[in-house]
Amino acid sequence: MNDRDGSEQDVGPVANESLPQEDRSDQDQADQSGAPLATPQFKAPSRTIKDLFNPPRNLAAIRQLLFEVADKIELHTHEFNLYWPYVDNVWVRQHRAGSDKTGRYKTDYYACRLQRPTYTPKAVDKARPEGTPTRKKHIREGGKCHMKLKVVRYEGGYQGVTIAQLGDKTEHLHDLDTMDRIKRTTVLMEIARSEVMSGYMPASVYTVMSEDEEKLVAAGGRHLKREDVRNASQAWRQQHKEPLRVHEGYRYDHGNGIVRQDGTISLAQAVTASHVVDSALAYFSGLPPNTLTFPLENRSYLEPYLPRKDATINEDGLPHVTLTYATSMDSSLSLAPGIQTHLSGPQSKAMTHFLRSRHDAIVVGVRTALADDPALNCRLEGAGGYGGLGWEGQPRPVVIDPAGRWLLTPQTRVIRTVSEGKGKAPWIIMAPGFAIDPNRVEMLRFYGGKHLGLTDYDNKWRLRWEAILKALAAEGVRSVMIEGGGMVINELLSPEQSHLVSSVIVTVAPTYLGRGGVTVSPAPSQDRFGRPQPVLRFKDVRWQSFGEDAVMCARMPHGEGLARPQPPVPIVPRPRQIPAPEPPGP
Secondary structure: OOOOOHHHOOOOOOHHHHOOHHHHHHHHHHHHHOOOOOOOOOOOOOOOHHHHHOOOOOHHHHHHHHHHOOOOEEEEHHHHHHHHHHOOOOEEEEEEEEEOOOOOEEEEEEEEHHHOOOEOOOOOOOOOOOOOOOOOOOOEOOOOOOOEEEEEEEEOOOEEEEEEEEOOOOOOOOOHHHHHHHOOOHHHHHHHHHHHHOOEOHHHHHHHHOOOHHHHHHOOOOOOOHHHHHHHHHHHHHHOOOOOEOOOOEEEEOOOEEEEOOOOOOHHHHHHHHHOOOHHHHOOOOOOOOOEOOOHHHHHHHHHHOOOOOOOOOOOOOOEEEEEEEEOOOOEEEOOOOOOOOOOOHHHHHHHHHHHHOOOEEEEEHHHHHHHOOOOOOOEOOOEOOOEOOOOOOOEEEEEOOOOOOOOOOOOHHHHHHHOOOOOOOEEEEOOOOOOOHHHHHHHHHOOOEEEEOOOEOOOOOEOHHHHHHHHHHOOOOEEEEEEOHHHHHHHOOOOOHHHOOEEEEEEOOOOOOOOOEEOOOOOEEOOOOOEEOOOOOEEEEEEEEOOEEEEEEEOOOOOOOOOOOOOOOEOOOOOOOOOOOOOOO
């Protein structure tokens, strides 16, 4: 066997699957003409050996995620372009449906490779040009799996890709290793082609690629063979007959193939070592400087009061609601109305971002949005934009703005966060009857947000909280974290609304803000005899210190102790009637 010239060798049993599409098309053209083609221009591969030894983060887990697609997956476009070539041995694009009328959404449909019919090679191979080796073809079984995907690309105020299952086949009838055995990924074939085009023997390339088995398996190369390297570079070698060499630090050992020389480190070790300049900084590389961390041991304290990861809408059509806020010793949220006031210390601030990562949506009132210009995202390490995948752990911002007072611009902090890929666009809940500039509506849609109009009012002509929460549940929101401001918190702590809240998490800072601030103090309550009584008393109360702050976790006393008033009858708005003037007197 001559490892120096891969074009002189018979290809292996997976040749027809492993040869890249562009190489197969060139070969087919040569077959049809019956004569060798002119020297083609070979495009330099986009992957090198460094991509194998310095793979993308969590490659094995993300390959499995993109293989199963058990739930809808949302990725940034650059993440899709990075990881999808590692599973293109599984998914084959069937057709492109085109884009919508805005031109922002482009839809592709994919199917599992094993959905294709069984391939049986012809008994007699057609004539091939002189000097071209005969390809060995084998039966490729098909029709085994009917799983399909719908892949939607969005290009607007942000760039993202949504991957979801299509049809009633919800899982493969085989595992990922089966596909890795049948066909190699584009990444592996490009790496092999890149090394051969750099002047290295296929046997040497195979030896180097196989040195770090863990990384090779993570990239889908458990079943990589020497013949695959030859197949990847076959078309190039037909036009480049110059002798090839082994990698530096390796030698040819008769009977053992290519081996590493004594006293030298492997190429995998050399590439990995050169990638990490300072091991002390390697852990933090790639994370924004404002990334927060929250210790695992502190999470167990909060867990009983948080929604389950598989939370569902309850029988009343409501999501899990967590009311959370930070207050001073005198129960103040801020020094004065409209003034942003920082109360939480570093530890409790990180806790707040952990809470955000555990909820589908985060709700604030319009006054908080106007005063604080909040980002309303999660900066916890592992969330999307902070080391995580796509928008994982990022809640949907929701602003209660009945009169349309919040004027969003591309410079608004929450919109800048969307553009940077570190959060989601807001939903704005409004009441009908208020004119909104169509340009504002279109701008919000451009960044992935939208307006939700409600017409369900209470007896004070304010939007009913039950209607707000049900509207969010109808949009697929299963858990809601409500952070403020003062009016929102006081309303939800009132006897009329407290039954909507599942749990309460309050941070108490060791400071007094003084009079004149925005305070948490619900409206007073009276018993049936008109005597004052406590508004509510929490149950299942636990306290925990986070730095200098004290955090209280509790549940609402639903159906216990104080009687729960009946919610007010909804009011449907009607056109205002102007009374006719009385006739003048005699």
